[in-house]
Amino acid sequence: MKKLYIILSLLLVLSGCQNKVDDTKLQVVTSFYPIYDLTQTITNNRLNVRNIAPLSLEVHDFEPTPQDIASLETASLLVVHGNHLEGWLESTLEAINNKDLKVLILSDYVTLLDDDNHSWLSIDKMIEYSMQISQSLGEIDPDGAASYEANQQTWAQEASELMTEFSYLYDNQQQYELVVDHMAYSYLVKDLNMTQRSITG
Numbered sequence: 001m002k003k004l005y006i007i008l009s010l011l012l013v014l015s016g017c018q019n020k021v022d023d024t025k026l027q028v029v030t031s032f033y034p035i036y037d038l039t040q041t042i043t044n045n046r047l048n049v050r051n052i053a054p055l056s057l058e059v060h061d062f063e064p065t066p067q068d069i070a071s072l073e074t075a076s077l078l079v080v081h082g083n084h085l086e087g088w089l090e091s092t093l094e095a096i097n098n099k100d101l102k103v104l105i106l107s108d109y110v111t112l113l114d115d116d117n118h119s120w121l122s123i124d125k126m127i128e129y130s131m132q133i134s135q136s137l138g139e140i141d142p143d144g145a146a147s148y149e150a151n152q153q154t155w156a157q158e159a160s161e162l163m164t165e166f167s168y169l170y171d172n173q174q175q176y177e178l179v180v181d182h183m184a185y186s187y188l189v190k191d192l193n194m195t196q197r198s199i200t201g
Contacts, residue, residue: 122187
């Protein structure tokens with residue numbers, strides 16, 4: 001059960017804190033927490049990483065504040081999921097004057113399931129995302145590229161090992177069902193060869 005807890009904690013990150021901003025470092029902005037957590041892990045505090053969507057709001061419902069938009073004016077990189085998850089993205093980018101801002105749209109690099117944007121619940125997708133984040137960080141900060149690559153490889157190896165260990169916790173010949181509050185876990189159950197059933201029907 002301990003291994004199950006660890007891997008679900010990795011996939012379903014729900015909380016965390018951010019450090020005070022150091023204006024001497026390059027600024028990176030992320031659209032919501034799982035992307036923030038992954039980006040922060042890869043930077044390992046070499047850069048300032050700021051998440052704009054608060055944990056108290058659904059990412060689908062979030063709209064940037066004036067402070068959020070102002071942070072993009074000085075940022076070097078914006079990391080988002082894409083595929084219309086961040087409905088504010090296009091209008092916000094049109095509103096800012098930061099022409100040097102690099103925008104990384106993670107979903108451009110994977111095949112998404114129909115009608116499901118929760119791709120961060122897939123370890124395979126997150127490993128691909130980690131590689132794209134590492135590469136983009138290296139482009140805005142070439143001196144740190146080797147560090148980002150090493151951090152990304154460490155994270156990806158640990159994530160892969162957790163998935164392998166998790167597979168030994170249950171009989172692969174038996175079909176398991178994950179009972180959820182709503183049908184948003186297609187990526188997770190696909191990775192684990194399970195099915196999902198919503199308690200709300």
